[in-house]
Amino acid sequence: MSIPRGSVLVTGFAASWTWILGAALAALVPGILVLVWPHETLHILAVLIGLYLLITGGFRFVTAFSREEHEERLPRLIIAVILVLAGVLCLRNPLQTIAALSLIVGVVWLVSGMLTAYTALVGRDLPHRGFVLGAAVLGIVAGIVVLALPAQSAVVLTRLLGLWLVLIGLAELMVAVALRSALREAR
Known part of the structure; x- marks a missing residue:
């Protein structure tokens, strides 16, 4: 061969x-x-997200009219409008975009930490239970910190x-x- x-x-x-x-x-x-340049990097990221949302919304708007099925058109148009509005908001105030993304990360860390802690506390036969519980506490604390200080957390991250x-x-x-x-x- x-x-x-x-x-x-x-x-x-x-x-x-x-x-x-x-x-x-x-x-x-x-x-x-x-x-x-951490602040400038965050600003550029927010602008890129805004442009992505605008472009995606534009494509979704066009594809909503490319379908033969009229019953699918309204939901597709609503999604396109939401994407375009979100893109405009991101471009209008990029720092709010970063704060919103930080809040999402904080919520995800907090909720996943709480669920992991629940799993560690309930699962008595869970291997490395202490390590899992420690990771859960770390996630909960990180989530709380990010939720309390979203803009500052974004710079640190x-x-x-x-x-x-x-x-x-x-x-x-x-x-x-x-x-x-x-x-x-x-x-």
Whole structure:
């Protein structure tokens, strides 16, 4: 069984240290930008969400009229109008968008933490029950903090994302350099 030439070529590119270097830079550069300008990053994110909602609403509006079934048209038009209005609101006040997203994250963390705590308390034979309960408490506390301080939490979460991207980028950079050295030694 022979391997197709194209797959050998792709495998060769994938094993190249420059691709790993590219992946490192793709994580490192945005990570640094997010750490340097967290507020601007949040603003850009809110604008992108607003544009996404506007464009999606426009597409939904057009597709509502492309259907033959008239009974489906009204719900599709309502969804399109809601998406367009949400997009306009996001673009009108991006910081409210970020606060709303933070509130959603806070609610999700709080509710999932409460449900996880319930599971840990009820499930007497649950493996690692203490760890699960600890994670639940962490989720509950994080949810409460985010709900109490949504705008500030968004900035903190943005900085954590930036730090995470920088750490991933640095790790991939080290892998790329190590692979480059190994390839040079192999030659």
